[in-house]
Amino acid sequence: MGAVAAGVTLGPQVGEAAGAARSDGAAALGAAARDDDYDGSALWLRYVPIADPQLLGRYRRQISTVLVENADRNRCHRHTQDLRMAPGSAERLMDSTLQAAREELVRGLSGLLDRRIPAQDGPGHAVPDGAVVLGTRESSQVVRRLVPAGELARVGEDGFLIRSVSQGRRAFTVIAGNTDVGALYGAFAFLRRLQTHRPITGLSLAESPRIANRHLNYWDTERLYAGNNASGTGGLNGENGALFNFAATGESAARNLPVILDRYLVAARALASVGITGITINNVNADNAYLTPEYIEQEAALADALRPYGIRLALSIRYAAPTDQRFAPDTLTDEQMAPVDPAFQEWWSRKARQIQEAIPDFVGFTVKANSEGQPGPQDFGYDHGDGANGMATAVAPLGLRIYWRTFVYNADVDRDRLKRAYLEFGPIDDEPQPDGTRGRFLDNVFLQTKNGPLDYQAREPIHPMFGRMENTNQALELQITQEYTGQNRMLCFLAPMWEEVLKTDTYATDGDGRLLERRLVGHIVDGTAQHHADTAIVGVANLGNADNLTGHHFSQANLYAFGRQAWDWTLDSADIAEDWVRMTWGNGRGLVSALVAMMMGSWEALVSYQTPLGVAHQFRSSDHYGPAPSEVLAREDWSPVYYNQADATGLGFDRSPTGSDLTAQYFPTLAARYGDIDSVPEELLMWFHHVPWDRPMPSGRIFWDELVHRYYAGVRYVGEMRRTWDSLESQVDARRFAEVKAKLALHEADAADWRDTCVSYWQQFSGREIRATD
Structure with a gap:
């Protein structure tokens, strides 16, 4: 894991990057037309003209046309007869995935090259010089002639090949997939090369996702x-702030589905550009309205619009939906709600069939059960395995999946909230079966587990269930929307956190106690560690109806990064940041270096001024944003004091073998490391130990002084980010510059509030002087 110390030493690097940015001034905008009113609504797919005249000239010589054969042959299913764009829309509905790929290439290349790039359907006698050819072996005779089936087969359903081809005096590019969606992903990958100023000749690229x-x-x-x-x-204007309109009122009532808004298709294009395959469109604290016939028709319209981009719909559901009188007379009694009851399974089978008739590629259901007031099988005397399997049995004949969230923390299970999920799910995974295998969960069930054992904190130890659930399909759940990481006010790039999680060693062992060869969290999630046949990763999205779709211009980077890391979790987060900066803000050397430096230190800075050294969940309960370390709530395990355990001796929750013994849920190597205060990683110190105020730290400071140092260093870093941003004014369009500037001012003030509130509260227990250090 990365050390917090890295975050508190990055400030000078941000300053140095700002100096570099100032040195090349407005040149970053170059020949690109500056739009000072631009609102960020295109996300990272803005396609502004290449500013470097020499590079623009090379690209123009290398690209002349887009060639997509039979683009309209495989038309996507469309259920909704009156599907239509809202009046005045800039986007347009696509009929097929290859059509979407062709239109994206034309749009992207025409914008980047600052001239119209035409499209054609067939090669004629020969592929034109400078053509970008896209398709599959089934759709394109060019692909069939130039790309061997065996080579293409190796990239799988979603993968693609990009090849530079020379034939005599002609040179062109071939983008090929086994499926239309694979070819679409290849189109976006090719455009990304131009957006980030990479070479587009001599290409021999093959990519496929690590997670299905x-x-x-x-x-x-x-x-x-x-x-x-x-x-x-x-x-x-009658909308609720969500990305999609289902029940808008007033002046927005006419814009409800099946009317498709531009932002739906911008989001779809952006998600396809990073390989997202599905979206559960409603809250896990589910509203049964989404299962009514009226809503299903609206959902089908949305599915029709997103389908050409390879994005499939799923729904969050309430376990007890069959008892809702809105479905009368097709309702169940409480006595019929047992997951093994045929009436229960038949009800969910009927509902799933009703949805699938309108949405043939429907994914399935996400379930939050017996958690935070949501009903579940335990309300009827059954466990999570029974509940998940009851629903999975109902939908398995339809090819659907159940994503069963493991975010449960019944206080009766154990006093330590962090232990409860594994205590409930672990025995079900390990349960012997009549056929000699282990594990009761069915094959079409995913257990959807957050990266850490608490709740989306800015840094947590990995969830002990990763690696321990050898017999059950696992889905890693990450939170893109920044509930505990600054919401839409703070600039916090989350890719380094996710990289730390995915590359953490679980030290998982086989049945004989031998360490697995591949055992990082990423290996668990992609199935290579324990040979799971089906794999999944889920991100809690941060999209809304704000002009920039994410509420903060830099929050777009988290959505982008999630998609890139979901495709390939081995990627370096700094490389992802650089790509996003180049695609979103510009390719000026100083601009890129300054923004990447800002982003890469922003997460560690936030950890430092909010929850340094492993003190967790110190948030105000009303909004999960501001600090409230002294708050005591009606429920113990919602209270910040429960997590900080502050007293005259020290700070932190003892989860070592002499405390709650959460450490025992990890594999032996991690259990020993986390359980010993001398070996636990410094950034996780208070997750596992109650730390004495005067304990010596590696820095040479005592624990109290190190704690204070972290708080102050985190705030200093935010100040450096603000000053860096101010130095970039000449290189950024006016509206976005002003909006980020205003956010950074709020950010710095709120970070200081976190520091002052927490340090003052801890001082009441430590009784020591506050010595801020540089």
């Missing part, structure tokens, strides 16, 4: 920090 199912969970009513009102947490 790459989904978003979209929460339409909670944790929505990207609405179009002043605070960014809701909507205006």
Whole structure:
């Protein structure tokens, strides 16, 4: 794991990057037309003209036309007869995936090369010089002639090849996939090369995703920090702030589905550009309205619009939906709600069939059960294995999946909230079966587990279930929307956190206690560690109806990064940041270096001024944003004091073998490391130990002084980010510059509030002087 210390030493690097940025001034904009009113609504797919005249000239010589044969042959299913764009729309509906790929190439190349790049359907007698050819072996005779089936087969359904081809005096590019969606992903990858100023000749690229199912969970009513009102947490003009309109009122009533808005297709294009395959469109605290016939028709319209981009819909559901009188007379009694009851399974089978009739490629259901007031099988005397399997049995004949969230923390299970999920799910995974195998969960069940054992904190130890659930399909859940990481006010690039999680060693062992060869969290999630046949990763999305779709211009980077890391978790987060900066802000050397430096230190800075050294969950309960270390709530395990355990002796929750013994849930190597205060990683110190105020630290400071140092260093870093941003004014269009500037001012003030509130509260227990250090 990365050390917190890295975050508190990056400030000078940000300053140095700002100096570099100042040296080349407005040249970053170059020949690109500056639009000072641009609102960020294109995300990273803006396609501004290449500013470097020499590079623009090379690209123009290398690209002349787009060639996509039979683009309209494989038309996507369309259920909705009156599917239509809203009046005045800039986007347009696609009929097929290859059509979407062709249109994206024409749009992207024409914008980047600052001249119209035509499209053609067939090669004629020969492929034109400078053509960009796209297709599959089934759709394109050029692909069939130039790309051997065996080579293409190796990249799988979603993968692609990009090849530079020379034939005599002609040179052109071939983008090929086994499927239309694979070819679409290749189109976006090729465009990304131009957007980031990479060579487009001599190419021999092959890519395929490491994880099969790459989904978003979209929460339409909670944790929505990207609405179009002043605070960014809701909507205006009759909308509720969500990305998709199902029940808008007033002046927006005419814009409800099946009317398709530009932002739906911008989001679809952006998600396809990073390989997202599915989206659960409603909150896990589910509203049964999404299962009504009226809503299903609207969902089908949305599915029709997203389908050409390879994005499939799923729904969050309430376990007890069959008892809802909105479905009368097709309702169940409480006595019929046992997951093994045929009436229960038949009800869910009927509902799934009803949805699938309208949405043939429907993914399945996401379930939050017996957690935070949501009903589940335990309300009827059954466990999570029974509940998940009851629903999975109902939908398995339809080819659907159940994503069963493991975010449970029943206080009766154990006093330590962090232990509860594994205590409930672990025995079900290990349960012997009549056929000699282990594990009760069915094959079409995914257990969807957050990266850490608490709740989306800025840094947590890995969840002990990763590696321990050898017999069950695992889906890693990450939170893109920044509930505990600054919401839409703070600049916090999350890719380094996710990289740290995915590259953490679980030290998982086989049945004989031998360390697995591949055992990082990423290996668990992609199935290579324990040979899971089906794999999934889920991100809780940060999209809304704000002009920039995410509420903060830099929050777009987190959505982008999730998609890139879901495709390939081995990527370096700094490389992802650089690509996003180049695609979103510009390719000027100083601009890129300054923004990447800002982003790469922003997460560690946030950890430092909010929850340094492993003190966790010190958030105000009303909004999960501000500091409240002294707060005591009606429920113990929601209270910040429960997690900080502050007293005259020290700070932190003892989860070592002499405390709650959470460490025992990890594999032996990690259990020993985390359980010993002398070997636990410094950044996880208070997750596992109650640390004495005067304990010596590696820095040479005592624990109290190190704690204070972290708080102050985190705030200093935010100040450096603000000053760096100010230095870039000449290189950034006016509206976005002003909006980020305003956010950074709020960010710095709120970071200082975190520092002052927490340090003052800890001082009441430590009784020591506050010595801020540089």
